[in-house]
Amino acid sequence: MAVTISDVAKLAGVNSSTVSRVINGKASITQETKDRVYTAMKELDFHPNSLARSLASGLCGAIGVVVDARDAEAFSNFFFSRSLFAIEQVAQEKGYQVIIANGAQSKGRTIENLMKERKVDGLILPPTTVNPSLMETIGDFPYVVLGTPDTLRGATCWVDNNNEQGSDLAVHHLQEQGYQHIAYLGGNQKRGFTIRRVRGYKKAITGGELVIPTDGTTENAYSALLEILEKKDRPDAFVCNDNMAAFGLLKACRKLKIQIPSEMGIVAFDNYPLAEYTDPPLTIVDIDTGMLGDQTAQLLFRRIDKRCGNQQIMLSTNLIVRESSERLAK
């Protein structure tokens, strides 16, 4: 059927083990033999069967990226897909394949199968899947969590951006711009990253704090804001948990004729493609998703290669200042 290693061996007049050694370059082979083998490989258009290789060598040459998405929206959230790009790049450099799997329906099972059926050499997991029972089944199998797990923070291996620091950045920037009553808008207060962002906000704030949760939709943020913004002592600035919230805020300000940035300052998390095209453009706490994916993958490969222990990596966020928060002349 397909060309096998022994076809090549025959043509090159050597043993198949020699061909194998040439391919894997891990033994001393005469240059002349190598040449003969290479020529034969070219001639027969030989491609080693990766399944056989993996079976024999015990390495499958793939890593798994588990997502936890109930709908296309969550799956395509740009945070995930951008990191994925970086992960794929690192994997490609290492000659590894990337398998994506949605674990939404059966978390444990998906992960367990990927490991135990030897489909991957390592896993990148979403923080939502982390729990003691999973950690037990995972044992010393190489994995890295992309995000901070809610539990077992110190006993797991993860890479995340520093959400507290992000809020800190946002608050200080707003303070420097002279805003007085800075509130926090949006987010499911049960999600770890929201909790950390809010914590960062509370630590950085001086004076009264105000947190307005939303269900993640623009609509919800908008309607929640309308009453609040009509009060006398309304906040004069918001840190928004995400772009949706910021959009709701923009809409509410438009409706109430509140001027941005003179009467209202806005900083939002996540640099969505359209965030710089709103009116006015949004100041953003930017998460370097490329770096995040890159570091995660790198760490995973370190663990695959050297079986090294748990490690936690925290990446800083950056502030991209745009009009929505810039009321002082530069």
Next chain:
Amino acid sequence: MAVTISDVAKLAGVNSSTVSRVINGKASITQETKDRVYTAMKELDFHPNSLARSLASGLCGAIGVVVDARDAEAFSNFFFSRSLFAIEQVAQEKGYQVIIANGAQSKGRTIENLMKERKVDGLILPPTTVNPSLMETIGDFPYVVLGTPDTLRGATCWVDNNNEQGSDLAVHHLQEQGYQHIAYLGGNQKRGFTIRRVRGYKKAITGGELVIPTDGTTENAYSALLEILEKKDRPDAFVCNDNMAAFGLLKACRKLKIQIPSEMGIVAFDNYPLAEYTDPPLTIVDIDTGMLGDQTAQLLFRRIDKRCGNQQIMLSTNLIVRESSERLAK
């Protein structure tokens, strides 16, 4: 090391081939034997080694999704990532894994390796990779192109949304709303889908046509529009090739104090998450990315299973009417 099929066989007091048959359910086995085998499997926590299975059976249990992305942006474009969600779902139902691979650096190579090294049983390809030489190396290997190839349209297997029909929908809607001078904004006029959208626009339009290409950025659309919109005989409506273009248009209208939708109608392709939150909300030609991914994957599996021939599937788009184009009372 790991639990193998013969460990199970031993414990159940049968031959390993029997265990194999029980697992694959493709031979008559006494209920009693089955029970013994299942019990043994449970007890040992047996997971069949997928590599060995694949090697022996000749099926690898994975499909490959090739992307053609130079940067994270292209990779995370929501069109791709949403379809991916649907593809993964179909694959999961079939017990298949999804491998993603970026072919941007070495198109041919990526695809060829995936096939010839037996990493996947089938491929989903981006239209940009289609060319005669690829088709030759791909032979009768199962694949489906997600999008319409620029060449070999009739000789390949693809699934796409009907871009011409989308433009038609947009133009007719604008005409019904009483807009007279409908122009087309945006897009790289070399990309197949843009060409088709423009073609649909030209066919549907009555009277003078005007196409304003952009480089895909909001900025570019904005600046290109400024001069055009200041003319007397400016268009009173636009079909936008994408959301970026629409944003540029919104910005230009804001700047020139052109009222939407009374003085200007807007319809844009692609239902970005934020499209309904602009001011005013955008009327959209919506591509059902879920359906697209689903159909693509289904077709691929049909080809994997039955080796059926090429097929072309064209899916209709839908119009989501919002304020940006609705100037007649309902």
Next chain:
DNA sequence: AGAAATCGTGCAATCGCTTGCATAACTGAT
């Protein structure tokens, strides 16, 4: 009741590659 067909299971070859061990050829030191 005897022949034929069917059922349930075991045996062993096979998938295509890797790798430890063995060996022959060559190198260089004494």
Next chain:
DNA sequence: ATCAGTTATGCAAGCGATTGCACGATTTCT
């Protein structure tokens, strides 16, 4: 020239499943 130490390659045993063939035990048919 001898012996130890390399170097280059072959041999064959896996890796962990699947599957065609064989064969005894049942069931079905006439």
